[in-house]
Amino acid sequence: MRRVFKFLFVTLVAFLYVILSVITALFAIIFGGLAKLMPIKSWHRAVMKMALQVPVIWASISNQFLKLPSNHEWKIEGKGPLDTNHWYMLISNHRSWLDILVLGYVFNRKAPVIKFFMKKELLWGLPILGLSCWLLDYPFVQRHSRKEIRKRPHLKYRDIHTTQKACEKFKEFPTTVVNFMEGTRFTPEKHQRQHSPYLHLLKPKAGGTAIVIKELQEKLSGILNVTLHYSRPLSFWNYFQGEPFKITVHYELLPLTPDLIGDYYKDREFRRHFQRWLNGVWEQKDLLLDELSRSNDQKT
Structure with a gap:
């Protein structure tokens, strides 16, 4: 009987979440579409500024759902002041697929949208969500394997563009640009296949982040x-089933120093330096995840 109740x-939670997400996406389509139609730049900015409140409202709704299970433990540790009027590279x-919801839980209304x-497949695979994100100027990219890029080198430059x-x-509005550096969700199978030098992480990919930093260097505040850590594998289903989770989010605001700005694809020396810097960040992240994993193992 208890299993039936949980199911x-x-x-019910999933149904309500989807319905509210679709309604929110429709508002994004309306306001985002109006912004695209504005013939004067000042009008476009005014309407788009309103449209960008939609993902903030959606995150607020999502956060209320995440608060429903009362037996989960959230531990949020942060270093550095954040401002909704600044730009950040995250x-x-x-x-997990829920990482975006977790980031929204922590940073909504504390950092910019x-x-x-x-x-790119999501634009057609999830038409309402995809269209709403496109109208709000979320970028869509076509994923290419290394094998594809070797055969067709121009694909790399298309991604850069x-x-x-x-x-x-x-640049138009304060933004938190998110990049999951591993390029895919961590799984033990991917970790083994990649021969990752880290215990709890896949190898980080530096190119996209280096480009964003270079292009937004005059805007970024840091x-x-x-670092995201879950006491056990996290999914929508097992999160709302009621079995206790510990969710740890650790963040720090790193300074944007001049040595992190350069042409990643044309300057070989800079590319090596940036990759070394990122590897150092990843080593510290791996140590933190190992510490959190050991602490979790001791409690269970």
């Missing part, structure tokens, strides 16, 4: 380094 509860490890690069074009739009 019905999670199903780098993070990637553990979160924007992230989305797979897409990122640069996205950054021009990011690099928001976020």
Whole structure:
């Protein structure tokens, strides 16, 4: 009977969440569409500023859902002041499909609106969500494997151009640009296949972040380094089933120093330096995750 109740509860929560998300996305389509139609730049900015409140409202709704289970433990540790009127480059490890919701829980209304690069397939795979994000100037990118890029080198430059074009739009309004540096969710299988030198992380990919930093160098107030740790594998289903979770989010605001600004794809020396810097950040992140994992193991 208890299992049936849990199933019905999670199903109801999922249904309500989807309905409210669709309604919110429709508002984004309305305001984002109006902004695109504005013939005068000042009108466009005014309407787009209103449209960008939609993802903030959506995150607020999402946060209320995340608060429903009362037996989860959230531990949020942060270093550095944040401001909704500033720009940030947010780098993070990637553990679950719910990572974006967790980031929204922590940073909504504390940092500017979160924007992230989305797979182009989502534009058609999730038409309402995809269209709403496109109208709000969330960038869509086509994922290419190394094998594809070796065969067709021009694909790499197409991705660079897409990122640069996205950054021009990011400059218009304060934005938190999110990049999950591993490029995919962490799994033991991917970790083994990649021969990662880290215990709890995949290898970080530096190119996209280096481009964003270069393009937004005059706007960025810093690099928001976020570490996500869950006491066990996190999904929408098991989060709302009621079994206790411990969710730890650690963040620190790193300074944007001149040595982190350069042409990643044309300057070999800079590319090596930037990758070394990122590897150092990843080593510290791995140590923190190991400490959190050991602490969790001792309690269980």
